[in-house]
Every structure is written in structure tokens, then in C-alpha cells.
Amino acid sequence: MNTIFYKLGGAITILFLVVLLPLGFVMLEIFHNYNHTHLKEETEEMASQYAIMLAASNRLDIDLLVDAMAAETVREIIVFDQTKKVIETSGIESFTPNKNMSGTEEIGSYVNPENNERYFYVGKPVSDESIGSVYVFSPSNLMSSSATRVQNALLLSGLGALLLAIGFTFIFSRKLTNPLHLMEKAAKKLARGDLEAKVPVTTKDELGFLARSMNDLARELKRYQDSRREFFSNVSHEFRTPLSYIQGYSHALKNGLHQNEDQRQQFIHVIHDEANRMNRLIDDLFELSRMEEERFPLELELVHLGYIAQKAVRKVRPSAGEKAITLVTEIEEDIPDIVGDSFRLEQIFMNLLQNAVRYTEHGSVRVKVLEENGKVKGMVSDTGSGIASKELPYIFERFYRVEKSRARDFGGTGLGLAIVKQLTELQYGTIDVESRHGKGTTFTLCFPEAREGDE
Secondary structure, three states: OOOHHHHHHHHHHHHHHHHHHHHHHHHHHHHHHHHHHHHHHHHHHHHHHHHHHHHHOOHHHHHHHHHHHHHHOOOEEEEEOOOOOEEEEOOOOOOOOOOOOOOOOEEEEEEEOOOOEEEEEEEEEOOOOOOOEEEEEEEHHHHHHHHHHHHHHHHHHHHHHHHHHHHHHHHHHHHHHHHHHHHHHHHHHHHOOOOOOOOOOOOOOHHHHHHHHHHHHHHHHHHHHHHHHHHHHHHHHHHHHHHHHHHHHHHHHHOOOOOOHHHHHHHHHHHHHHHHHHHHHHHHHHHHHHHHOOOOOOOOEEEOHHHHHHHHHHHHHHHHHHOOOEEEEEEOOOOOOEEEOHHHHHHHHHHHHHHHHHOOOOOEEEEEEEEEOOEEEEEEEEOOOOOOHHHHHHOOOOOOOOOHHHHHHOOOOOOHHHHHHHHHHHOOOEEEEEEEOOOEEEEEEEEEEOOOOOO
16 A cells, blocks of 8 residues: 555664664674684683693693693693694694794684584693693684574564564554544545535644644635625625616516606616616626736836825815815825826725715815825725724625615625725735724825835
């Protein structure tokens, strides 16, 4: 099964073996070298002691001494005279010493032809007129039993460590892959449309961060789905109302249900207004969609925000005069330029001013442009009915209306403030709103001051 669990477990196990096997081999080599050195040192020590003992003994006691020494150890002993003839041996018969040794020790290895047993030997000269030298033979396998025990201990330790590593790998891999399995299940649920699926966050590491990110993604998808449903619901509702008017009044005209020419013209006027309203709604939707998809062209240049505001005020002044609303402008001198699209900036002010006039029954609408801390601010204030604090977070959403029926009577599409926000942010600005219910509303635009080199 090609899963992360088996891949990770196999990788850790192989890594452990790659470390353990060379380490075990090195330890065995070290122990073998130690045994060989120890065997050599022991043989040399025994040969030196026997040489001293033989030098102090009587020639007649050599055989008894050799037999006694051979009985006490598994080693073999040969005593030679000055002419390299065997005086006494504990068992090895065919060994011939080095003829050139005189006054120095002889070290080497020897294979007994009688039983093919390998020996390590050391020969020492004896300071006696009748005895020339003594040779001590140590079987090469003398340390094999201890080496075997150490080797078995190492193998058992390695096997135990390997089993422990496999167990640790199993637990660690399960702990690591379980969150991934949960994420996989959650991802499949999300793919099937179950946006309520959640991944439990149990750690604070990268896996926990990934789980939180998936939960955030699920929430964003849920919000997007809800927003899309609400959008289509709002669009269908917004189109249904003018279509109902158009369908009803066109049916009346078709069937001659008007009483006179004045009523006929009134029906035609309603149809015309509702058709224009649908056209404005389509234009606003198309424009807003292009903004959100960042496919909205802007002709950026250095513009004077005060001039833009005055231009928008002049266009709105007639409609304000019809309602006896006072338009007041306060524009500071020497306002620095900003980088923006003059047509779209005017569209922003027109939307805000038209809303202010539309929802103000009496009083005034005030426009201020000023410079503050390297920012150019434009403020549109009115003395209208205001907006309740609980409604403020939603007023920039598409189709959101504080007073839905009243706003529709005034001919709004519910997209004006959403367009204003998008246009402001596309031109590196921000928009904030302050309002008190029954006291009025203030929208504040803030744009960065143009710097040298901006165009």
C-alpha cells in the first residue's frame, strides 16, 4: 500500500539499519582487535615469567615444571637448549624455532600439523647455561568464546533496538499521518459540498496550521456559497420587481385597460422608468464584477481632489435645491494632488452626494476636503435619518439596504456603496463611515498624497 505511513515507517527503519549495522560492525572489529592485543600481551607476560622461573630452577625439575605449567593453562610450552634442541614440551612436537634468535624474543603464529590448530606464540631467551629459550603457545581461538558472547549480545541488542525502532516508527507514523487522514476525509466532504466539515486541530505545529487553514478555507467557501446564493436571490428579486411592473402595465396597454390618454401615458412612463432601472442595475452589476475580478481599467493621473468634489457638487446642486437642502463645501487651500482616475473619483463623490440628498429630508449636506498627515481626505456629511450602528458593517455589501422598501422607492439599485468601496480601494484609498440614527451620516475618503515621480 503506497501511503505516507508505510513510506515514513520504511524510511525511518532503513535509516536506523544504515546507522546500526555499521556501528555493530565497528564494535565487533574493535572487540576482535582488543582480544588479539590482549592475547598477545598475556602470552608475552607468561613467556617472560616462565623464562624467569626456568632460569631459577634445576635442570632435573624442568619436566615437572613444564607439566605443572601446562596443567594449569590451555597453552602449550616448549623449552629449548642453547642448540635449539627440545628439552621439554607439553605437546607440540614439530615446531622449529628461529635459528637467528639470540637474546631477543620471537613472536609469530604457528599451525600444528597434527590437528591443524592455530597458535600464537612468543619465545623468550632464558639466562641459563643449559637452557636456551622457552616458547609459550596460545590457541588463537582462546578468546573466541568471549567474542562469541559479545557478538551474540550485540546481535540481541541490535535486534531489540530494531524492534524498538519499528515500534517507535509505528507510533510516530500513526501520530503524524492520522491528522492527514482526517484532512483527507474533510477535503472529500468539502468536494461533495459539505462545507460544514471541520478538521480537529490538536497540535500547534505545521499540521495544526494546515488543519486551521483547511477550516478557514471551509468557512470562506461557506461564506462564498452563502454570498453567492444571496447574490442570486437579490438579483432575481431586484429584477422581479421592475419586470412585474413592466409586465403588468404592458398587459394593461395591450388590452386597452387604461381609462384615458393621461393614464396611458402614465403606464408608458412607469414602463420606461422600470426599464431604465433594470438597465442601471445591469450596468452596475457588470461594473462591480469587473472591479472584483481586477479587470477594471483606470486612467491614473495626478488629480486635485478638491476640484473633483466641487465638480460633483455643481451637478448635484439642482436636485438638492428641489428639496431645499443646503449644500456646503469646505475645501482647504494648497491641497496636494493624489494619484487617481478623475472620472471614477467624480463617480465616487456623485454616489455619496446623491445618497446624501436622497435620504435627507431637510437640513444640509456638507463636503470637506483637507490634508492631514500626508493623506488627502474627502468627507461627505448629511443631516438625514442616519444608520443604526448594527447596520454599519453591512452597508458596503451588494444589494444591502438599511430600509429596503424605502430605498427601492427612491430608485436605488443597492449597489452604489459597493461600487464606491471598490473604486476607492482600486485607487489606493480607504472609506469609513460614521453615523448616528436620526442625526446624520458622514463618509470619509482617504487617499495617499502623491509623491515625486507619481504619474
